[in-house]
Amino acid sequence: MPTAVDTRAFKRSLHHSDRYNRRGFGLGEEVAGSLEQAYQSNLIASLRENGHQLQHGRLSVKLAEAFGFCWGVERAVAMAYETRRHYPTERIWITNEIIHNPSVNDHLREMNVLFIPVEGGVKDFSQVASGDVVILPAFGATVQEMQLLNERGCHIVDTTCPWVSKVWNTVEKHKKHTITSIIHGKVKHEETLATSSFAGTYLVVLDLAEAQLVCDYILGKGEREAFMARFAKACSPGFDPDRDLMRVGVANQTTMLKSETEEIGRLFERTMLQRFGPTELNDHFVAFNTICDATQERQDAMFALVDEPLDLMVVIGGYNSSNTTHLQEIAVSRGIRSFHIDTPERIGPGNRIEHKPLDGELEVVEPFLNEGPLRVGITSGASTPDRVVEDVISRLIDLADG
C-alpha cells in the first residue's frame, strides 16, 4: 500500500546508490548529432526566425509562439540516447513510453531499447534481470516500480522531469502534515499514478465538475455511498470522505489545463472558507502551483493563436499526451475546425485526414482542405519533435498545391 512506504527515505537512499543516475553521463556532445538528425528541422528553425509564419501559394501557416519539445522532454530523450552510448552492450529497458510521441519511441526501439511488456493493463517485470539498465520516463515511475528495480539489482537511469519531482515533493509535504492531496489529473495517466504513489491520503479529480462533487460533499450535500462509488478507483486505500476531506491541499498532473487547475484550487479554498471560516482556513487548505512553465507557455500561446483569424487548426501530438489534448480543447472551445493528429501520415493520401476528435474514436474527414485561400494554425504538444511538425507542414503544402 502506498501509505506504508516512507517514500522520502527511499528516495534519499536511492539517490545515494551507485546504480542510480539522474544527471546523465556527460555524453551530450556525442549524442547531439543523432538527436539533431532525428528530431530537428531546418524549416521550423527558419519559421521561428520569421515570425512563426509561412506563406505558400494559397496556404498561410501560422505556428504558435510556443510549441513542441519542452526542455524536460529534450532532457529525457538526450539522457536515453546517452544511456545507450554509456551501456553499449547491456540490456536496456524503459518502464513506459519515454514521452508520449510515437516517432521518439520508435527511434528508441531501433536503438534496441526494450519496453516493459504490459499484460491486461499490468506491467510484467519478470524478464528484467539483475545488471539490466532501466530508464524511467520523463513523467516518472511509481515508487513501487523503483523499489522493485532497485531490489532486483538494476541500474536505474531516472529521466523524471524536475517539474514532476516538484509535485511529488508537494504531495509528500501534504503527507507529512496529514493533509489529503487533491490531485487534478487523469487517474490512469502514468504521471498521476506515480504522483499518487508518493502521496499519503489522496483523491484524484479529473475536472471542475468532479471537484464540485467533492466540495458539495464537504459542505454536507452528498451521499457517502454515491461518493465512494464515484471515486472508488481514484482514492488512496481506506479513504474515508468524512475523515479525509477536512484538510486538503491541491496538486496536479503537470500537463493539465492551467485555468482549470487554478479554478479547482479556488473552489476548494472557497469551500473550506465556507465550512470553517476565515480564521481556520489555513488549517484546512493549502494550494501549490505545480503546473510546469512549458505547459503554461504552450497553453498561453494557443490562446493567442486561436484569437487570430484561422480557417482550421492542426494540433500535433500523441493521442495519450495530456498536454496535447488540452491544446485541442482550447481550439474546440473556440469553435475552430481543429484536427488532432499524432503523426504526419494521418494526412493523405489525397485530400483526407484521419484525426481524433475530443473524447471520440479516430475518424476520417474528406475533403480535408477547402478550396481557396486557407489560413492554418499549427501547434504541437511538449513531446512532439520539430521534425514531425515539418513533415505535417510539407504534407499541407503538397495538398494545397495539388
Ligand code: SF4
Ligand atoms: S511538459 Fe513540463 S513537466 Fe512535462 S516534461 Fe515538459 S517541462 Fe517537464
